[in-house]
Amino acid sequence: MKRIALIGTGVIGTGWAARLLSQGCVISAWDPAKKFDTELKKNIEEIWPTLEKIGVSSDASIDNLKTFKTLQEACCDAELIQESVPEDMRIKRDIHNAIGKSSNKDAFIASSSSGILPSDIQGACNNPANFVVGHPFNPVYILPLVEIVGGKDTSQSTIDTFREFYASMNMHPLVVRKEIEGYLSDRLQEAQWREILHLINDDIANTKELDEAIIYGPGLRWAIMGTCLTFHLAGGRSGMRHMLEQFGPALELPWTKLKAPELTDDLIEKMVSGTSEQAGEKTVKELEKLRDACLIEILQALKKFNVGAGKYIQS
Ligand SMILES: NC(=O)c1ccc[n+]([C@@H]2O[C@H](COP(=O)([O-])OP(=O)(O)OC[C@H]3O[C@@H](n4cnc5c(N)ncnc54)[C@H](O)[C@@H]3O)[C@@H](O)[C@H]2O)c1
Secondary structure, three states: OOEEEEEOOOHHHHHHHHHHHHOOOEEEEEOOOOOHHHHHHHHHHHHHHHHHHHOOOOOOOHHHEEEOOOHHHHHOOOOEEEEOOOOOHHHHHHHHHHHHHHOOOOOEEEEOOOOOOHHHHHOOOOOHHHEEEEEOOOOOOOOOEEEEEEOOOOOHHHHHHHHHHHHHOOOEEEEEOOOOOOOOHHHHHHHHHHHHHHHHHOOOOOHHHHHHHHHOOHHHHHHHHHHHHHHHHHOHHHHHHHHHHHHHHHHHOOOOOOOOOOOOHHHHHHHHHHHHHHHOOOOHHHHHHHHHHHHHHHHHHHHHOOOHHHHHOOO
8 A cells, every 4th residue: 555644744744644655655734723634744864864774765756745724625535544643532533533524435444543542533433444543653654563442343354454465664563462452562651650640749769760770771671672581581591481480579668650640730840840951952753853863873773683673674
């Protein structure tokens, strides 16, 4: 499938546009924001040199980006539609209703939602069997993971179609077997995020210390093996079994606080001032460029050993 409509061109829609263009797709895009077309083109031109470093297909061209003034025009000829509008159930349902009225009944439709149950969106679709959540990760043009989540009316052939399509875009499709709020990756991230908020709220650490606790240690390992296989190695020669025997009892200790703390003004202020102090003089844009440059080096290093996300870049 090469004719793709993108509905919503904020952070995630722009990321999809860049990745899909780089793999030779023809994109028709729409967003309600004024001047979204010039902003989208400008952002993709800025991202393109980064894409060239990790591999652009021979038929790829920025000229394959077409923008439209209405959702109807963007959707009418598309084989696949990827929606990336705000994470708000009312907006999602309205937009999927409009997509249903404007698109071919055979078109495959995905929402980039970060946590909404697909069953709660697909009721608004014209053809619910052809709908999934296709949850990507920012920046979509570099990170290969995309979670595919079907709802109660999604057909198996639709799941298979999306798995093949995303794989053909050099992505790692991870099919979530049963729909659940937050899917897999965001549930893992949310657990850590909740713990961070508690540790800050209780004045045990600041944001810089908590980030140091990740980036110089566990964070480096996660890109290679994830948590489970990393802990298998923590058990020495007997692997996971010994690891569980040794550290299992700690699960009974009060090491985690599962319930999220209240987001008081004081907690919000600590999070905001802590992270802005860490950023120092650097703007978000500058930090994004720094992050992207580092991610590419990491991916290229992983590629040398054919592990983790390194398997998904061409050069
Ligand atoms: N930002 C992330 O890290 C991330 C990661 C994965 C998935 N997502 C998901 O992707 C989706 C989009 O998130 P984002 O971060 O790109 O948001 P964003 O705010 O950057 O972009 C949303 C876009 O939707 C447009 N929009 C606003 N109101 C609209 C409406 N009523 N109808 C149609 N379009 C409207 C805006 O003009 C904007 O361009 C959300 O479902 C979000 O949960 C976000």
